Amino acid sequence: MALRNIVKKGDDVLTKxxxxxxxxxxxxCTLLDDMYETMEDANGVGLAAPQVGLLRRIVVIDVGEGRIELINPEIIKTSGEQDGAEGCLSFPGEFGMVKRPMSVTVRAQDRNGKTFEISGxxxxxxxxxxxxxHLNGVCFVTRASRMLEPDELES
Structure with missing residues (x-):
């Protein structure tokens, strides 16, 4: 496994x-392992392939409940609503308030190509x-109702 460079704000790959x-x-499989190691090293909870410079529909996530790999993911169901602070490894030090569904079901493939569904x-x-x-070229800053000041994160 190897650490990959995380693409930062301003790089065109993040908008494609x-x-x-x-x-x-x-x-x-190597890419998935590298992405996971890169995400962990950066203290993130998710990383998408464009964030390491690759325009492929690949995501790794770990919110503390174990490793999740999503290949060719699509959201198939949402419900409820939550509004909270979000940040991004490609936008270090920036946080914004973003509305998202409270519950989401995704259909994706695993590293072997097998289709599965997962809810969270x-x-x-x-x-x-x-x-x-990220896979659709959309970054959280475009969805944020407002960006947060550093002192707002401490409260």
Missing amino acids: MCRPVEKFDEKL TELLARAFCHEID
Whole structure:
């Protein structure tokens, strides 16, 4: 495994639509492992492939409940609403208030190409939406109702 460079604010790759994954091979497994290690090293809860410079529909997430890998994910069901602070590894030090569904169900493929569904609430639902947005070239700052000042995060 290897740490990858995280693309930062201003890089065009963060605004582009990602292509579906078609090859489920050892190269994909290595990328997933590298992304997970990179996310952990940066103290993140999610990382999407464009954040490491690759326009592929790949996401890794761990909100403290174990590793989740989503390949070619799509949100198939949402319910409720939550409004909370969000940040992003590609926008270090920036946080904003973002409305997201309270509950989200995603259909995706695993590293072997097998289709599955997974549901999450609260932080996991937020992470699903945030990371899948990245695959569509959307960053949280465009969804934020307002950006937060550093002193607002401490309260």
